[in-house]
Amino acid sequence: MIIAKNDLPGLLDKLMSEYEVYAPVKEGAYSLYKKIKSGSEACFGYVNSKIPPKGVLFPQSEKLFCYNMTGEGAKLEECIDSGKKVVFGIRPCDAKSLLLLDNVFNNDKFRDPYYLTRRENTLLVGMACLEPAGTCFCTSMGTGPFDKAGLDIMLTDIGDAYLVEPVSEKGGALAAGLGLSAAGEEQKAAAAKARDSAEVACRVNIEGLKARLDANFYDPIWERFHEKCLGCAACTYSCPTCHCFDIVDEAVDCNGCRVRNWDSCMFPLFTLHGSGHNPRPGGKERMRQRVMHKFKYFVDNFNATACVGCGRCIKNCPVNLDIREILADIQGEGRSDK
Amino acid sequence: MQRNPYLPLPMKLVKNFTETEDKLIHTFTFQFLSEEDEKSFPYMPGQFAEVCVFGKGEAPFGIASSPTEPGFLKFSVAKVGVVSTALHLMEEGTIAGVRGPLGNYYPVEQMKGKNIVIIGGGFAFTTLRSLITYILEPGHRGDYGRLTVIYGARNPGLLLYKDELDQWDQRSDIDLVCTIDRPVDGWTRKVGFVPAVTKEVAPSSENAVAIICGPPVMIKFTMPELEALGFKPEQIIMSLENRMKCGIGMCGRCNVGNKYVCKDGPVFTKAELNQLPNEY
Numbered sequence: 001m002i003i004a005k006n007d008l009p010g011l012l013d014k015l016m017s018e019y020e021v022y023a024p025v026k027e028g029a030y031s032l033y034k035k036i037k038s039g040s041e042a043c044f045g046y047v048n049s050k051i052p053p054k055g056v057l058f059p060q061s062e063k064l065f066c067y068n069m070t071g072e073g074a075k076l077e078e079c080i081d082s083g084k085k086v087v088f089g090i091r092p093c094d095a096k097s098l099l100l101l102d103n104v105f106n107n108d109k110f111r112d113p114y115y116l117t118r119r120e121n122t123l124l125v126g127m128a129c130l131e132p133a134g135t136c137f138c139t140s141m142g143t144g145p146f147d148k149a150g151l152d153i154m155l156t157d158i159g160d161a162y163l164v165e166p167v168s169e170k171g172g173a174l175a176a177g178l179g180l181s182a183a184g185e186e187q188k189a190a191a192a193k194a195r196d197s198a199e200v201a202c203r204v205n206i207e208g209l210k211a212r213l214d215a216n217f218y219d220p221i222w223e224r225f226h227e228k229c230l231g232c233a234a235c236t237y238s239c240p241t242c243h244c245f246d247i248v249d250e251a252v253d254c255n256g257c258r259v260r261n262w263d264s265c266m267f268p269l270f271t272l273h274g275s276g277h278n279p280r281p282g283g284k285e286r287m288r289q290r291v292m293h294k295f296k297y298f299v300d301n302f303n304a305t306a307c308v309g310c311g312r313c314i315k316n317c318p319v320n321l322d323i324r325e326i327l328a329d330i331q332g333e334g335r336s337d338k
Numbered sequence: 339m340q341r342n343p344y345l346p347l348p349m350k351l352v353k354n355f356t357e358t359e360d361k362l363i364h365t366f367t368f369q370f371l372s373e374e375d376e377k378s379f380p381y382m383p384g385q386f387a388e389v390c391v392f393g394k395g396e397a398p399f400g401i402a403s404s405p406t407e408p409g410f411l412k413f414s415v416a417k418v419g420v421v422s423t424a425l426h427l428m429e430e431g432t433i434a435g436v437r438g439p440l441g442n443y444y445p446v447e448q449m450k451g452k453n454i455v456i457i458g459g460g461f462a463f464t465t466l467r468s469l470i471t472y473i474l475e476p477g478h479r480g481d482y483g484r485l486t487v488i489y490g491a492r493n494p495g496l497l498l499y500k501d502e503l504d505q506w507d508q509r510s511d512i513d514l515v516c517t518i519d520r521p522v523d524g525w526t527r528k529v530g531f532v533p534a535v536t537k538e539v540a541p542s543s544e545n546a547v548a549i550i551c552g553p554p555v556m557i558k559f560t561m562p563e564l565e566a567l568g569f570k571p572e573q574i575i576m577s578l579e580n581r582m583k584c585g586i587g588m589c590g591r592c593n594v595g596n597k598y599v600c601k602d603g604p605v606f607t608k609a610e611l612n613q614l615p616n617e618y
Contacts, residue, residue: 064344065342065344067392069392069393069433073348073371073433074346074348074392074433074435076345076346078342080342104587104588105588107586107587107588107589107601108585108601109586110340110343110586110588110601111340111343111600112343112586112588113342113344114344136494136613198560199556215614218615243590244589244590244591245583245584245590246583247344247395247396247583247584247587247589248395249390249393249395249396251392251393251394252393253391253393254392255391255392256392256393258390258395258396260343260589262587263583263590263591265590265591270579270581270591271580271581271592273579273580273581274416274418274419274422274581274608275418275556279580279594279617279618280617285617289593289617292595293590293593296596297593297595297596300595300596301467301596309383311469
């Protein structure tokens with residue numbers, strides 16, 4: 001099936017009658033996934049968004065419940081969002097990140113109803129990457145510019161139209177309801193050609209990385225990586241697989257809401273005990289935690305690396321710390337050795 | 339879908355008791371509002387819960403009561419931050435929230451048939467009280483061998499649960515050794531630090547399990563004494579504390595290596611901890 005580019009705004013408008021539609025929108029020099037009010041707001045001339053679309057399912061700030069204290073006790077009201085949503089134009093790396101986050105929010109003992117309810121009610125329409133950025137290293141992290149994992153529908157830009165490929169059953173049903181015209185051989189060939197010409201130039205070698213991390217917790221190598229880190233947490237806030245959060249009350253007297261906000265392992269307060277003791281007191285420990293969590297602990301627990309190679313942490317770092325260089329250093333193939 | 343793990347159970351504070359002479363630790367007794375609520379909170383010694391003061395927030399505390407004491411939950415809390423201060427000031431009769439039970443518990447099944455050595459220091463005696471009460475329950479006492487408890491505090495005024503310590507002293511089925519750091523007039527029990535007293539009491543490691551909770555410095559110096567007595571890492575059980583928020587293994591802060599203290603702990607054997615980095 002195909003969608004002509006001219007028809008896309010109208011099609012998004014149609015989707016909006018049934019779904020909340022999140023699509024990339026230009027914000028100054030950046031793109032962000034936002035809930036659109038009109039199909040014409042969406043702008044698909046983007047490499048990827050500044051902040052990942054994980055916020056559609058796991059908002060940066062969200063109410064968990066509200067409470068009112070009455071004479072008889074506490075009245076609680078859950079704030080579970082079960083609205084039907086479509087994320088239109090999600091990149092394959094970000095779709096993959098949601099498959100990883102599913103492990104966290106549905107762990108061996110507990111289910112997070114906020115994330116999981118949104119997840120069940122959200123369709124992911126992916127957009128293949130024809131021009132990956134220089135910071136992208138997705139193909140080293142088990143995904144790639146045409147990876148369909150986690151998607152419901154995959155779109156590929158073929159010039160004046162998008163080739164539409166249903167991936168999941170839900171995606172098939174959605175596509176079938178849109179009344180799209182069938183793709184011709186020529187259009188299929190154009191998509192295949194685009195696929196062949198897209199290239200992710202950057203490679204990161206993670207073979208054997210886990211085994212090294214299993215053994216190097218006390219290695220002096222960790223003394224170096226954090227040296228220029230400011231602890232600003234831009235890397236974790238812009239990471240599609242980071243899931244750490246804080247829970248706070250926002251209330252006047254005894255009436256208010258419990259709210260969760262994204263938090264970061266790069267902050268000292270994240271782990272500070274009431275006694276003053278801090279198990280991760282310095283930049284060294286916190287940088288080690290970030291790397292270990294993504295490339296060792298997550299692998300231990302879920303048999304997958306908690307990185308999809310989107311490159312946002314590299315792009316957004318104010319002091320140009322580069323996870324690819326850190327990994328190369330750990331692998332003993334740092335720049336100085338080259 | 340299971341119950342929303344973020345929603346607290348409303349409970350009534352029925353007692354706000356000043357536990358220590360320095361007034362920094364209070365013991366809070368919360369009553370379940372209904373039988374149904376109580377049924378929804380089946381817990382074991384060693385587990386913890388998030389206690390919330392509506393309007394202030396929530397914080398995790400070990401449960402000091404034992405499941406053999408129905409109708410209420412007890413927490414002994416030091417006044418440290420926003421939530422604990424609000425709790426200390428809370429009037430009896432106020433409704434607070436409790437979320438849990440969370441975490442794993444002392445392996446009371448595997449401990450059956452064994453001699454039990456419990457070593458506590460300072461105010462890290464809360465879940466140990468739960469465990470001792472559980473073991474001393476007439477229906478359970480026969481399941482375990484000899485019960486030795488070594489409990490130290492800086493001075494007599496800082497010991498928790500003084501009335502119960504006196505009652506336990508009268509019993510023949512528990513060997514309680516209380517110790518304080520320096521001599522005090524009128525104190526007739528032991529004087530000395532917990533590691534030295536452990537060496538002196540010298541509980542046998544044969545067919546035994548040691549459960550140890552206390553400040554890091556006490557643990558650091560007691561561990562070699564236990565090892566000298568022949569306790570293997572598999573026989574030593576500890577309960578960890580780390581800063582927590584969610585209590586369900588998602589918010590990311592309490593991990594030690596690939597384990598979350600909230601979800602996979604807080605109870606670990608020394609053998610398990612030996613496999614993890616020392617980030618606690």
